[in-house]
Amino acid sequence: MDIIRNRLVTLAYSDKPKSDEHVVPNGQAAGKNKKKLILNAFIESCSGHQSPGLWQHPDDRSSGFNDIEHWVDLAKLLEKAKIHGIFIADVLGGYDVYEDSLDPAIRSAAQWPVNEPLAVVTAMTAATKTIGVGATVATTYEQPYHLARRLSTIDHLSKGRFGWNIVTGYLDSAARNLIGKEQPQHADRYTVAEEYMKVMYKLFQSSWRDDAVVRDAKRSMYSDPDRIRTIDHDGEFYKVPGPHICQPSPQRTPLLLQAGTSKSGKLFAAQHAEAIFVLGHSPSVVKDNIAEIRLIAKEKFGRDPNNLKFLTMFCPVLGRTEEEAQAKFEDYIQYGSKEGALALFGGWTGMDLGPYGDDEELRQTESNAIKSAVESLSRAAPGVEKWTKNTVARLIMIGGMGATVVGTPAHVADEMQRWVDEADVDGFNMPYAIFPSSFEDICNTLVPELQSRGVFHNEYEVPGGTYRENFYGKTGQKQPLDEHVASKYRWRAGVPKSEARSPV
């Protein structure tokens, strides 16, 4: 969630209408843009994730993340509703900025403890047929040669249903344990990440020819040495001779996901990302960033801007009536943890609200950073007169820094359409308030509503296909699009070794 540090500075004024303006007849609120939505469930291998404290709700089962059934059952539930993918976020350290201590996160379970995301993937994909699974893995803490094998292996075992969310990490608490010092500067991390991606593309795409594995017993040849080559990468940060130790997996390069709206993050996304996560409390917040990244992608990297798919974080709290939804929200939020929310806020922004009194008006503190952050938040919730730690906590207690929408399926679908129309998003990355009932509500009530409006598929476009095929809705599109940088590295069947090339 690199994105959030930056986000707080640029968070725009909330243009979210009051909920009662959204009660429109079912299916009557078709927006101007009927594009088919991409829907992802957003989770992490921890309890609570974007809803700190809600593990205390009697219906919440999010603490089951240590059990494999928790993951397998979720994958089955979401696949039944034809959700495109399950995205597993990750951090490798604790949120210890608030009160300069990890204790608030420990007590509230604010993304603590956190298991490794890749460990659950193959069990989930083995129990399903089509749904994709994406996972966050940072480039900062492990060698590309090793990570390339970890990711290729999972792409094989999942039959090409794997996505990689590329992050550079943002918690000092992780860096201290892994590289023995504080997190490197933001821009430096992206410089390293750029080289990292080159190594990954060389390993994934250019080290083995598409048809390198021949398994020809007559010639006693399993793989053909003329179709495998070293990559001989000798860069500023990495020296990797190769060759890649895995044969080409179904997608070769997993579907590439990314979240980042800093200057260097945007440039990175514009070149590498196929799915881009954005977040904000209202469409106007993300609109400009989306437009800018699409533009950079087109002008600087020659990509069709429509092939970058933007998913905004969006947490629906659904009820059969507005009243029921509202009551559900009020029931949920009473279990929210203030210190958990402030611990997350501290880790995301680097700002410690610990020193301030419970009733202190944060707009009058001496910290310009905090004043600016709160000013941004206040644009998302213009009704709030006094900004205190409580107000900040309440705003992010369900659904974190993304939009939380409370209402009937029709109301929530209208709101999604508004995000499409106003911010040009392509889909939604949906965290839960309560696990798994928030996802059950989405599958059982929101999905049918979206289907009846014709903005969500009734069946996967490529049942049994890869994540990328279903992501783009194109049979055969297992590997990155021709226009994508990864394709420039690909060693295609039939090309002799002497003619195989990688961009420098």
Next chain:
Amino acid sequence: MDIIRNRLVTLAYSDKPKSDEHVVPNGQAAGKNKKKLILNAFIESCSGHQSPGLWQHPDDRSSGFNDIEHWVDLAKLLEKAKIHGIFIADVLGGYDVYEDSLDPAIRSAAQWPVNEPLAVVTAMTAATKTIGVGATVATTYEQPYHLARRLSTIDHLSKGRFGWNIVTGYLDSAARNLIGKEQPQHADRYTVAEEYMKVMYKLFQSSWRDDAVVRDAKRSMYSDPDRIRTIDHDGEFYKVPGPHICQPSPQRTPLLLQAGTSKSGKLFAAQHAEAIFVLGHSPSVVKDNIAEIRLIAKEKFGRDPNNLKFLTMFCPVLGRTEEEAQAKFEDYIQYGSKEGALALFGGWTGMDLGPYGDDEELRQTESNAIKSAVESLSRAAPGVEKWTKNTVARLIMIGGMGATVVGTPAHVADEMQRWVDEADVDGFNMPYAIFPSSFEDICNTLVPELQSRGVFHNEYEVPGGTYRENFYGKTGQKQPLDEHVASKYRWRAGVPKSEARSPV
């Protein structure tokens, strides 16, 4: 397989009787030591593993390792026969010593390509109830903080059915890709590995109190900060403040496996290993090492020598009659790959037999290392008059550097008993000649034979239990034995933070 470099120097004279001496009436060959055997299947995420070239046999399905069904079906098959565990070997580089090239390994699929072993574990344990899964992970190529999370996560998701085979790596081809230089010296690797283990024990055992996770909604407390502590490791090679990011898993520390019979390897095994892999073509080869490691464990580390379980590599080729078994062996070996065997030999020993002629007597070469290695091999196969590349290849073509025993279930069971009686092994680590039919033969014919002799259990000792409980056959023994070094680190329930201690 560190062990092998060393092994070749000390390989003792083969005392393996000719096969016809082994035809004894079923069940009549009870040895002097009726200890219950531990049986493991031995595989790797590649095709062929210890039987280079046998992927060419029409019945072999070992190339299915990219499919998750390959792994899930194997786990189910072996669990049905009550096999204790499945052990997944690993290398992170190619065997490029022979002919100074990776091409022989590429052509023959000699442990090439190789996927990541951890990726299959949770799918296998989710589809079964009791069988354990162990995997090799080297300490040389990733940070302990990160690996501790990877392993704790899998121990959670497998419900405590995970084992870690600790290796330091032995292939320069891996080191070049991961640490930018040749493999560090053997002794240095073990010095680093010793510190690595301390960090792992601190994270696994001492960072969280057994009862740190309370999930007490009344006190708004998920985990209790008074029961979680940093580890503040500040050593020669690693600085890891902690705390561990995972809550205690069922075994806390996965079952610890190791293979190493160098001087430093023995010392390491004597302190850390619960299961120790050994290998040689005959019991006399491993006997002294086993006795020595048990003695060091007792005298230097205060362990009961019987609590170190030695598993020898042992590849059975089974038939209903001796003739059928022998015919099967001859059928199999015609598919063996000479260059694959020599590639493996090169990687294991560091010796390149490439420069020698096909008919050249290797005992007359100018290399003392090769002469000594071949001399050792010749003790395992005293009938061979002339040692050439072909002889070396044929000796290791099925079952690698371990014993390969061809015969009826009774014959093979006798031979196993001989290993127990003469070398004091506790069990067997069995690779396949042909996948999965070698394992089917083991499950369907050898296991019943061993059961009828009372040397193998008819049911798991702790059905649904952890790997460690079934390994030691003791209900409740989820965590390392009290005498094991890991237990000195354990922060037990009830102990106040101020009294929690770790050995320095």
